[in-house]
Amino acid sequence: MALISNGSTIFDNGSMSAGFGGSMTFIKKLTASSSATLSFVDGTDGVVLDDTYKEYVFTFKNIHPATNGVNFTFNLSTDGGSNYNVTKTTTAFRPFNYETYAGAELAYQTGSDLAQSTAYQNIAENLGNANDENSGGEFMLYNPSSTVFVKHFISSVQMNHASAYPGSVNWKIAGYANTTSAINAIQFKMSSGNIDAGDICLYGIA
Numbered sequence: 329m330a331l332i333s334n335g336s337t338i339f340d341n342g343s344m345s346a347g348f349g350g351s352m353t354f355i356k357k358l359t360a361s362s363s364a365t366l367s368f369v370d371g372t373d374g375v376v377l378d379d380t381y382k383e384y385v386f387t388f389k390n391i392h393p394a395t396n397g398v399n400f401t402f403n404l405s406t407d408g409g410s411n412y413n414v415t416k417t418t419t420a421f422r423p424f425n426y427e428t429y430a431g432a433e434l435a436y437q438t439g440s441d442l443a444q445s446t447a448y449q450n451i452a453e454n455l456g457n458a459n460d461e462n463s464g465g466e467f468m469l470y471n472p473s474s475t476v477f478v479k480h481f482i483s484s485v486q487m488n489h490a491s492a493y494p495g496s497v498n499w500k501i502a503g504y505a506n507t508t509s510a511i512n513a514i515q516f517k518m519s520s521g522n523i524d525a526g527d528i529c530l531y532g533i534a
Contacts, residue, residue, distance in 0.1 A: 351533070351534045352385070352531050352532075352533050353381070353531060353532045353533075353534065354529065354530075354531055355374070355375065355376050355530040355531060355532055356368060356373070356374055356375050356376075356529070356530045357527055357528070357529045357530075358527070358528050358529075359525075359526070359527050360391070360392075360522075360523035360524065360525055360526045360527070360528075361524075361525065362394060362522045362523075362524055363522055363523045364517060364522055364523075365515050365516065365517040365523075366515070366516045366517070366523060366528050367409055367513060367514070367515040367516075368386075368513060368514050368515075368528075368530055369405075369408055369409040369512070369513040370408070370512040370513060371408075371512075372408075372409075375530065376530075376532060377472060377473075377511070377512055377513065377514070377530075378472075378473050378510070378512065379473035380532060381532030381533055381534060382470070382471050382533070382534075383468060383469070383470050383471070383532070383533040384468070384469045384472065384530060384531065384532055384533070385466055385467070385468050385469075385530070385531045385532075385533060386466065386467040386468075386469075386514070386516075386528055386529065386530055386531075387464075387465075387466050387527075387528070387529045387531070388400075388463060388464050388465050388466065388467070388485060388526065388527075388528055389464050389526060389527045389528075389529070390462045390464065390525060390526045390527065391455075391462055391463045391464065391523065391525075391526035391528075392457065392461070392462045392463075392523070392524045392525040392526055393455045393457045393518050393521060393522075393523065393524060394457065394518070394521040394522040394523070394524040395457060395518065395520055395521030395522075396455075396456060396457040396458075396490045397454050397455070397456075397457075397490040398454075398455055398457075398518045398519045398520045398521055399450040399452065399453045399454070399455070399518065399519040400450070400451055400452040400453075400455060400463060400485065400487075400516070400518060400519075401448035401449060401450050401451060401516070401517055401518070401519055402448065402449055402451055402467065402483075402514060402515065402516050402517075403446075403447075403448045403449065403514070403515055404416070404479075404505050404511050404513070404514050404515075405511070405512065405513035405514070405515070406507060406509040406510060406511060406512065407512075407513075408512055408513055409512075409513035409515070412448070412513070412515045413446040414446065414505045414506075414507055414511065415444055415445065415446050415505070415506045415507060416442050416444075416445060416446070416449055416503055416504065416505050416506065417441075417442060417443055417444055417445075417503050417504060417506060418441045418442045418449055418501055418502065418503030418504075419436070419441050419501070419502050419503060420436065420437040420438075420440035420441045420450075420499070420500070420501050421435075421436055421437065421499075421500040421501075422434075422435060422437050422440075422497060422498065422499055422500065423435075423497075423498050424489060424495055424496060424497040424498070425495055425496055426489070426491075426494065426495035427494050427495050427496075428495075431495075440453060440499075440501075441503075442503070444506065448517070448519070449501060449503070450499075450501070450519070451465075451467065451483045451485050451499060451501050452465070452485040452487045452497070452499045453497075453499065454489055454490050454491065454497075455487055455488070455489075455490055455518075456487075456488040456489060456490035456494065457490065457524070458488070458490075458494075461487075461488035461490070461494075462487075462488065462526065463485050463486060463487035463488070463526075464485070464486055464487075465483065465484050465485030465486055465487075465499075466483070466484060466485075467481065467482075467483040468481060468482045468483070469481045469511070469514070472510065472511035472512070473510045473511070473512075474508070474510065475508055475509065475510055476508060477508065478504045478505060478506050478507065478508070479504060479505040479507070479511050480502075480503070480504045481501075481502070481503060481504070481505070482500075482501070482502045483499070483500070483501040483502070484498065484499070484500055484501075485498070485499045485501075486498050487499065516528060
């Protein structure tokens with residue numbers, strides 16, 4: 329059965345017609361093993377982070393911190409990873425619910441955003457490091473190789489909260505790197521201690 333819109337076939341027998349949508353291409357997977365950082369640097373070890381794609385997606389799977397109650401963070405580089413200190417302005421939003429329903433919230437997080445700061449941005453906060461706790465999600469970076477525009481990004485991370493009331497938290501971060509220089513590297517790390525385990529995969533979207 330085909331899906332047709334305004335005379336154009338979009339789907340037919342489960343396949344998308346040429347010219348509709350983009351393909352997702354796997355580029356690189358980094359696996360943490362008591363790792364201080366996980367960095368994707370364009371041109372290094374098979375990483376592509378240039379004008380080959382207009383959008384890049386990073387997926388997080390089973391990210392487990394070595395230390396309880398730390399934050400999962402990122403920063404960007406314009407000099408091939410020599411420095412991760414790009415100026416960013418961001419906004420943060422968080423819904424949560426405790427396992428015991430001791431508390432729940434849906435609110436803007438004023439203390440988790442950045443305003444023209446070169447600091448690492450938290451993309452998930454107060455992660456639990458119990459054996460069964462982890463986080464997962466995705467991070468999207470748009471047109472990082474542009475030398476005309478600032479670079480926008482969006483992140484969504486689902487995690488276990490490391491408090492007296494364990495629960496489910498979903499961190500939403502969005503913002504832009506306020507630079508017209510090309511972004512050619514990104515680094516992920518915990519605010520303290522190592523990334524004990526987990527995978528981060530990089531994809532390009534045509």
